[in-house]
Amino acid sequence: MKKLLVPIICLICILIVLLSADKITxxxxxxxxxxxxxxxxxxxxxxxxxxxxxxxxxxxxxxxxxxxxxxxxxxxxxxxxxxxxxxxxxxxxxxxxxxxxxxxxxxxxxxxxxxxxxxxxxxxxxxxxxxxxxxxxxxxxLYGKEDIEKINDEVDKLINMLITPDLTEDYDKIKVVHDYIINNTKYDLENKEENKSYIAYGPLFNHLATCNGYTDLMAIFLTKMGYDNYKVATTIEKEENTEGHVWNAVKINDEWLHLDLTWDDPVSSDGKDYLYHKYFLISTEELITADSNITSEDHVFDKTIYSELKNTKQET
Structure with a gap:
């Protein structure tokens, strides 16, 4: 009986191990x-x-x-x-x-x-x-290797062309890029996939952009020019009132400022092209003032996320 008991116990142990193998592993x-x-x-x-x-x-x-x-x-x-x-x-x-x-x-x-x-x-x-x-x-x-290479080459050429030696102030350097993008881009109302207007490729080569395209291209310029920056997105509280919006935030002399090329390149009822600077390098307080006569949630953003924009001045 004892001789049979040992193999039985061993067999039971083996079965337990096999049944529990996955868990043990x-x-x-x-x-x-x-x-x-x-x-x-x-x-x-x-x-x-x-x-x-x-x-x-x-x-x-x-x-x-x-x-x-x-x-x-x-x-x-x-x-x-x-x-x-x-x-x-x-x-x-x-x-x-x-x-x-x-x-x-x-x-x-x-x-x-x-x-x-x-x-x-x-x-x-x-x-x-x-x-x-x-x-x-x-x-x-989002970006493929071929598009990245093409965008980089074109942006490098434009920086060399636009940022001339006489431009020494941050304001002037960023303004010349801001104006170039707007003067060479129209807002893509149709937003067709082939236009690539939702990325930097659209405004740069097809001269069409949605807010994403304007913002991405400006961010690429700002980074190459040595400015800390990020994008800011609308906090949508009532989705039926807006599709959302995105724009740039850039740090200049320890101050975080807003930069919205989309709203500085308005779609006009008369079909003419306009270039504004209403949303060019402004503080959060100035952004609120600029929007004071507009019924829109496009510039409503979460200050717990984009906390650098809570106050105008940032400590170094």
Whole structure:
């Protein structure tokens, strides 16, 4: 009987191991992953070193709260990485839920997208989440290599042509670019896909743009000219009243200012082209004043996200 008992016990143990193999493997993987320190090895040419109040670059890819997740997401997108893997720690019980909430929140992702260079902005983000807490982020970027090369070449030529040695003031340098874009672009009312008016290619080569195209092109110029900048998006409170809007924010002499080329290039009822400077390098207070006689939510933005624009002067 004893001789039979030992093989039976061994057989039962083997069956238990086989039935639990997946769980054991998952826990082993999870344990090993916690011992792995992930970091972004390669950052592309459009990586921004700048940190902002809402999001900042991080080298710590183990999240313990929503702020950590946002910083991780920003760092991945900002680096130009097409995919990246990190892990939820066991003690952060809401980690998976919070990541699902963030990656499914189109509005929040749009705001996050506004802080990176246009060439590192995404068209979509996919998150694969395992039961072990492994998070795989896949980023589908908006700009293709061919368009980036063509835009870069043209913008470099234009900077050399427009920024002449006599232009020494920031105001004048940015103004000449602002005026060139508006004088060579019309707002694309039809917004056809082939016009590429939603990216910098549209205004630069097809001379047609939506607010996204104006803003991306201006952001590319500003970055090449050495100015810290990001894009600002409307906070849509009543979606039926607006389709949303985006414009530029730029830091000059420790002051964050608004720059809205779309609204400085109005669509006129008489068909004539107009060039305004009403929304050119203005403070938040001046933006509110400029909009005082207009019934629109286009310049309503979340100051908890674009916090640099809360006050006019920023401490160095």
């Amino acid at each position: 998952d826990h082993l993987i999870f344990f090993l992953n916690q011992k792995t320190t992930n970091k972004i090895e390669i950052k592309n040419d459009y990586y921004k070193k700048n940190n902002y109040i809402f999001v900042s670059n991080t080298e710590d890819f183990t999240p313990y709260g929503i702020e950590d997740i946002l910083n991780i997401m920003y760092s991945i997108i900002n680096s130009g990485s097409p995919n990246f893997t990190f892990y939820c720690p066991k003690e952060y019980t809401d980690c998976v839920k919070n990541i699902k909430d963030i990656t499914n929140d189109r509005t929040l992702l749009t705001h996050l997208n506004n802080f990176v260079h246009p060439f590192n902005s995404f068209s979509s983000i996919e998150a694969t989440i395992s039961n072990t807490g492994e998070i795989i982020i896949k980023v589908n970027y």
